[in-house]
Amino acid sequence: MNKEVKVQELGVKDYKETWDYQEAIFKEIVDLKIKNRREDTALATPNYLLFVEHPHVYTLGKSGVMSNLLLSEAQLTEKGAAFYKINRGGDITYHGPGQIVGYPILDLENFFTDIHKYLRLLEEMIILTLADYGLKSERSPGETGVWLDVGTPFARKICAMGVRASRWVTMHGFALNVNADLGYFDNIIPCGIRGKAVTSLNVELGISKVDEAEVKEKLLKHFKTLFEAKLITL
Template sequence: MRSRFYRLRRSLETSKKILNRRLAGEVDDLFFLLEHPHTYTLGKVADRSNLLLTHEQLTERGIKVYDIDRGGDITYHGPGQIVGYPIIDLKKWKEDTHAYLRNLEQLIINVCKKYGLKADRKEGLTGVWIEDRKIAAIGIKVSRWITMHGFAFNINTDLSLFGGIIPCGIKDKEVTSLQKETGIMYDIEDIKKDLLEEFVRIFDYRHHTEIDRSRFINSIIEFERAEHE
């Protein structure tokens, strides 16, 4: 499962390749759990004025900026944050993108509960919230009922990096992390295991054997290695 600091451009290229193979029925559902280096991403409807740093400031801080084809506005990805990319066929679950979004939110809510936090949804907004503080952003794309992109869950994230943007275009709300809320530094790999356990339950992959699940959660690096063997 380890795939720390996987560059966003490479992960997107690989995700698109896997999406096409999933559309063709050549691979099964996959669920990638990654960390990216410092990155800002702008969704299809993003307002570029929500990026507050100049080109020089971005270069100085080593932050890359990408326009991508998910929904939503601008957000940050970086070390200490788990980015989840499910590539799954909703036709085998439920042809309902709203239900899919709600289940991704529920996935994060359930994991937060395990660590003693009461997370919830906020009416009219996507993502997962603890009161008025956003702990996870969600932005997806669905092509012929195959999903791409997913969620960004702040674990030990340096929240000061959100200061270079107006996160998700929302000016009057804060961002938070598991560490900030509990005062504990977490092992990212432990949280990944919790996310997998909840994902398997919520999307009903419990009938898969342990071998199937291991293959289901392969990192992009492991997938690419297998592709070239």
């Protein structure tokens, strides 16, 4: 079981370009697993955690419905936003500047074979990171992701999640609003959930800008502990 995770900072990168990069890594790991089984070998499968910031983009998961996008093609162009139907779970979400997007591409057979546990640990990583900033966040029953003030009229989502897994290899991941322009969420029904707001870390802390590098350091600290991983920065 290889618990080394290669951490790669991609900076600002186009969504489709990043998706293709994820797919290439995903295929490399799956192909190696198939080779191991076919040839009865035990070559270690690699694990990755990619950090990226995307230009404005809306993505629709496999279980999503187009009506949750409230913009026409012309309006998307006007707002400088792209749109993609993609192969993760979940409905529609937004990515853009001021948001930390993390894509763990892990062979879960190196850790544990439980997708439910995997999602809960990703949520816990976010919850612990927000606690470092004095915020109490939590899960919302039946709604993947991380929220504040669950069960009240003020419930608001701060981190969206959507993953894909095949042969216990994961891709896609989480999007944590740190310094996000929340106006872009007005153009969708986020995750297909009506009547609930979206928030960002800087808004919750009442400051203009949060140090995103510091947030990533905290995320990595908790990821390392929760997954019992050894992190290697590329």
